[in-house]
Amino acid sequence: MSKSTRATKALEQAGVAFSVHSYDYDPDAEKIGLQAAAALGEAPARVLKTLMALVDGEPAGFASLEGAETIDMLYVDPGFARRGVGAALVDALVRLAAARGAKTLTSGVSDTARPLFERQGFQAQRRNLVQLDDEWLANTTMTKRLAPPGGADEPARH
Numbered sequence: 001m002s003k004s005t006r007a008t009k010a011l012e013q014a015g016v017a018f019s020v021h022s023y024d025y026d027p028d029a030e031k032i033g034l035q036a037a038a039a040l041g042e043a044p045a046r047v048l049k050t051l052m053a054l055v056d057g058e059p060a061g062f063a064s065l066e067g068a069e070t071i072d073m074l075y076v077d078p079g080f081a082r083r084g085v086g087a088a089l090v091d092a093l094v095r096l097a098a099a100r101g102a103k104t105l106t107s108g109v110s111d112t113a114r115p116l117f118e119r120q121g122f123q124a125q126r127r128n129l130v131q132l133d134d135e136w137l138a139n140t141t142m143t144k145r146l147a148p149p150g151g152a153d154e155p156a157r158h
Contacts, residue, residue, distance in 0.1 A: 008020065009059070021040050023036060023039035023040050024039060050062055050063070050064040050073075051063050051064070051089060051092055051093065051096075053076075053080075053085045053088060053089055055080055055083070055085065059077065060076065060077050060079075060080035060083075060085045061074075061075055061076035061077055061080060061085045061086065061089055062074075062075055062089070063075070063089040063090070063092070063093055065093050065096055065097060065100075067100075068097055068100035068101060068102040069097060069102040069103075069104060069105055069106060070105070070106050070107065071090070071093055071105060071106070071107035074086065074089060074090065074093075074107070074113060076089070086113065086116045087116060087119070087120065090116065090117065090120045091120065093105070094120070094144065094146065097146060098146045098147065098148065101148075102146055103145070103146055104143050104144065104145055104146060105122075105143065105144045105146055106125075106141060106142070106143045107122070107141075107142055108128060108130070108139045108140070108141055109122070109139055109140050109141075109142045110137075110139050111138065111139070111140070114140055114142070117142050117144075118142075120144065121144050122142040122143060122144045123142060123143060123144070124140050124141075124142050125140075125141045125142060125143055126140070126141050127139075127140055127141075128140065128141060
């Protein structure tokens with residue numbers, strides 16, 4: 001079985017460090033995510049869910065939610081920037097987090113992505129310095145209060 005997926009290929013192309021953990025997949029499991037967590041010996045909240053955005057069949061970006069309350073990664077291929085890909089991915093993660101029962105959603109947001117998160121209703125909480133090898137990078141912890149699915153704060157759909 002191949003360990004390479006569209007998500008892992010996009011991560012490799014973007015130069016993002018990651019690891020793949022194998023387990024015996026049970027397609028008949030009632031809740032596949034819980035089965036994966038148990039097989040890997042991880043708490044369900046640590047299992048990541050990666051979403052891929054495709055534009056005309058081409059990978060345009062990806063995002064992942066760690067547990068229910070943290071956006072772990074968001075990446076949009078520069079060739080697809082400013083075309084709504086990032087907004088669609090963040091919106092999908094907001095909905096996924098709410099469906100998982102999260103009351104807030106948090107992310108360490110780069111300066112480049114901050115305006116996107118602000119447009120999505122996230123508010124800055126604090127500035128951070130993160131060391132990556134020999135470099136120090138700045139980001140901002142941002143949070144968004146979530147309404148329960150179908151709650152009064154959710155916008156009406158037409």
